[in-house]
Amino acid sequence: MADQPVLRAYVSLGSNCESAAAMLEEARAALAALPHMLLGAVSPVYRTEPQEYADQPWFLNQVVELFPAEVWQPCSLVDALLELEVRLGRVRSADPALRYGPRVIDADLLVFGQVRSTDPHCIVPHPRLTARAFALRPLLDVAPRLVVDGLPVSQWLERLDCRVEGDRIFQ
Known part of the structure; x- marks a missing residue:
């Protein structure tokens, strides 16, 4: 019997609070502590320009690779x-103008193996992934070597x- 392919999921982490580096570290530890989940590769941390809502501090961003067991699905992740x-202190503003405003932590599911989901609660791949440097x-x-929506990630970035x-990262 051939080995089943290993499922890989990718999560983007971001923070622009005063202790952003510590928040990313706490988020990585929380991901690694999820049941039936292994933490894989972790990208370097990038300092990034705020998007949409410019009047705020720059963000620290990184992507982590996860190896979820079969019990996980995109919506459960x-x-x-x-x-x-919520555990790390994020409070979402009711003001739509602050949707992209400052945040203590942001954790977005970018890709979940080859799974595609149009569920409004968990669209996969992330609907704005290919527009976000x-x-x-x-x-x-x-x-x-990851391909998203028919193109390698490198080609999306070049666009x-x-x-x-x-x-x-400036965008």
């Missing part, structure tokens, strides 16, 4: 990510009006 955000650049670090200078 999204639920776990939302719980992780702060997710694509670190995703490229941990999954250089964006962005630049990377060391650990800084």
